[in-house]
Amino acid sequence: MTLSLQTIRRPIALLVYYILYWIFFTVEYLKPLFYKQSRMDTCRQKEQPKYQVKHLGIVRNDGVGEETSICSNLINVILWCLSLGIDTLTFVDSQVVDWSSWVRILCRVENFAKDSCILETSSCSHLTCTVENKSTGFFVLKLWNRNQTIFTLNLLHSNDAHLSLIRGIHHLVRTKLEEYQMIPISSRKKYVLDFLNSGAEGAMIGCEPQLVVIFGNIPSLVGFPAWEVRLSQIFFQPSFSSFTFRDLKEIVHMTLQTPKRFGT
Amino acid sequence: MYDSLCFTDFGVAAWISKLYGIFISKITSLLFFLVQLGPIPRHLAIIMDGNRRWAKQRGLAPSEGHPWGSKTLTNALQWCYDSGIRQLTLFAFSIENYKRPEEERQRLFELAKEKLTEMLDSRDIIQRYRVKVKLVGDLSLLPEDLQRLMHSVMKETAENEGPRLNICFSYTARDEICTALVHMLNDILERKLSFKDIDASLLDEYIARGQGLSKECLAPDIILRTSGEARLSDFLLWQSSYSLLYFSDRMWPDFGLWDFLQLLFWYQRHWREYQQLRQRQEHCQRHKEGV
Numbered sequence: 004m005t006l007s008l009q010t011i012r013r014p015i016a017l018l019v020y021y022i023l024y025w026i027f028f029t030v031e032y033l034k035p036l037f038y039k040q041s042r043m044d045t046c047r048q049k050e051q052p053k054y055q056v057k058h059l060g061i062v063r064n065d066g067v068g069e070e071t072s073i074c075s076n077l078i079n080v081i082l083w084c085l086s087l088g089i090d091t092l093t094f095v096d097s098q099v100v101d102w103s104s105w106v107r108i109l110c111r112v113e114n115f116a117k118d119s120c121i122l123e124t125s126s127c128s129h130l131t132c133t134v135e136n137k138s139t140g141f142f143v144l145k146l147w148n149r150n151q152t153i154f155t156l157n158l159l160h161s162n163d164a165h166l167s168l169i170r171g172i173h174h175l176v177r178t179k180l181e182e183y184q185m186i187p188i189s190s191r192k193k194y195v196l197d198f199l200n201s202g203a204e205g206a207m208i209g210c211e212p213q214l215v216v217i218f219g220n221i222p223s224l225v226g227f228p229a230w231e232v233r234l235s236q237i238f239f240q241p242s243f244s245s246f247t248f249r250d251l252k253e254i255v256h257m258t259l260q261t262p263k264r265f266g267t
Numbered sequence: 268m269y270d271s272l273c274f275t276d277f278g279v280a281a282w283i284s285k286l287y288g289i290f291i292s293k294i295t296s297l298l299f300f301l302v303q304l305g306p307i308p309r310h311l312a313i314i315m316d317g318n319r320r321w322a323k324q325r326g327l328a329p330s331e332g333h334p335w336g337s338k339t340l341t342n343a344l345q346w347c348y349d350s351g352i353r354q355l356t357l358f359a360f361s362i363e364n365y366k367r368p369e370e371e372r373q374r375l376f377e378l379a380k381e382k383l384t385e386m387l388d389s390r391d392i393i394q395r396y397r398v399k400v401k402l403v404g405d406l407s408l409l410p411e412d413l414q415r416l417m418h419s420v421m422k423e424t425a426e427n428e429g430p431r432l433n434i435c436f437s438y439t440a441r442d443e444i445c446t447a448l449v450h451m452l453n454d455i456l457e458r459k460l461s462f463k464d465i466d467a468s469l470l471d472e473y474i475a476r477g478q479g480l481s482k483e484c485l486a487p488d489i490i491l492r493t494s495g496e497a498r499l500s501d502f503l504l505w506q507s508s509y510s511l512l513y514f515s516d517r518m519w520p521d522f523g524l525w526d527f528l529q530l531l532f533w534y535q536r537h538w539r540e541y542q543q544l545r546q547r548q549e550h551c552q553r554h555k556e557g558v
Contacts, residue, residue: 019301023302023528024535027532030529031533164509165505166467168444169465169470173465180455183452192442192445192449195449221540221541222512223510223544224512225508226508229508232504233441233499233504234499235499237498237499238497
């Protein structure tokens with residue numbers, strides 16, 4: 004059988020391609036070893052941060068997991084947030100279709116009373132949790148202590164990247180269209196911008212997270228509300244189940260140390 | 268004799284330099300041929316960050332970094348088109364950048380004029396590859412001569428059928444979305460639309476219409492940002508919701524062929540999982556619509 008040049012070329016090309024592919028893969032694989040080192044160096048800086056992280060965003064892309072186990076991890080993250088002064092968490096899971104079963108687990112106040120270092124034991128009896136189903140599956144859980152909200156948890160789907168803004172627009176059209184009509188044409192854009200920035204009167208998540216952590220092998224904001232991710236610092240972590248308090252602390256510290264230029 | 272020796276030396280140096288150039292060109296072509304054996308992104312969006320910090324690191328004035336960034340851009344355009352990327356979107360100037368000192372702004376505008384004038388030259392990469400150029404953003408905020416030049420470039424390249432180049436100038440994503448929403452609300456007031464028609468697909472259309480693009484042109488496969496900053500900074504917020512995010516530690520003027528190839532191989536590594544995620548997301552969407 005005679006071999007044509009074309010027949011020889013393609014396998015050789017594929018071989019060279021895979022060699023290159025693995026070279027670049029190895030370089031990328033080794034990079035985090037150096038990245039983790041530089042992250043630790045950053046954390047040793049003694050500069051006092053100028054502001055505090057109040058809102059954390061999480062996108063979970065790390066595959067299917069057992070619901071109870073993920074809820075347990077989420078509760079731990081909430082407790083860590085409380086200890087770091089973060090009072091809002093927006094959690095987007097690319098796998099979840101219906102949050103109802105999650106909400107039943109998360110709503111149990113005794114979950115948050117388990118760590119007495121974070122919440123004073125004496126105030127646990129005053130802890131309450133309220134759930135609001137905004138619409139089409141966007142849940143907001145609020146943790147209250149003596150009639151004061153101490154924590155807000157937003158639960159969203161992967162579709163909410165766009166649906167969140169659409170909900171805001173619907174609310175604008177339903178409630179503010181007459182007012183909008185009265186505004187001079189030159190001011191209408193600013194009116195819409197301010198309305199959406201304020202959270203569309205509760206139809207959107209309301210505030211922008213200072214940092215967003217993406218878990219999993221897919222570095223994408225799948226599902227995170229598009230409007231609110233304008234200036235959020237983005238971090239990548241391999242797995243939600245292996246995420247620790249130390250990791251969160253490092254990430255928060257790095258966010259605070261990063262200069263915020265915003266165009267200047 | 269001395270003169271003939273110098274002439275010979277110069278000839279040898281030029282000959283070696285030419286051979287080296289041919290060698291590099293062949294290697295580059297081979298690399299691009301090989302990388303196209305795997306999936307290539309259709310649409311790449313780039314935030315070209317780090318010009319000023321790059322200049323400061325070398326003891327130059329911050330505004331001196333932008334011409335070097337422009338050279339990297341020329342190389343990057345060539346690499347993109349040689350590797351088969353059909354659409355490129357660049358974040359060149361943000362509405363927030365108007366806060367910068369006047370001198371730096373003017374320098375940036377001058378650089379933009381130079382670059383746009385080059386695009387009208389038939390030898391420029393834009394004409395060679397038959398690239399269709401679109402300037403996206405609130406162009407009314409720019410000086411008039413720059414606006415005229417931008418419109419000339421768009422008009423000149425309107426009939427080109429090659430790859431697309433979208434340059435976001437005087438742009439922020441929120442401004443883009445609000446402009447589209449104002450048009451949508453005006454259509455609702457004029458009863459051309461009803462409240463029930465408003466969905467993500469409709470907003471896609473209005474955003475695309477506002478920028479003179481087609482709806483299919485919107486979503487990038489990858490958002491690349493250089494200089495180590497890991498933020499979108501009000502760039503393509505609506506369009507990038509399902510895009511892969513790649514943050515390179517390199518300053519933009521230092522972004523080279525190796526870094527570009529690294530980006531492409533990185534995309535190929537994540538491509539399968541990314542497609543699965545998109546399929547799951549579409550399945551969730553259909554499930555919700557069914558409910």
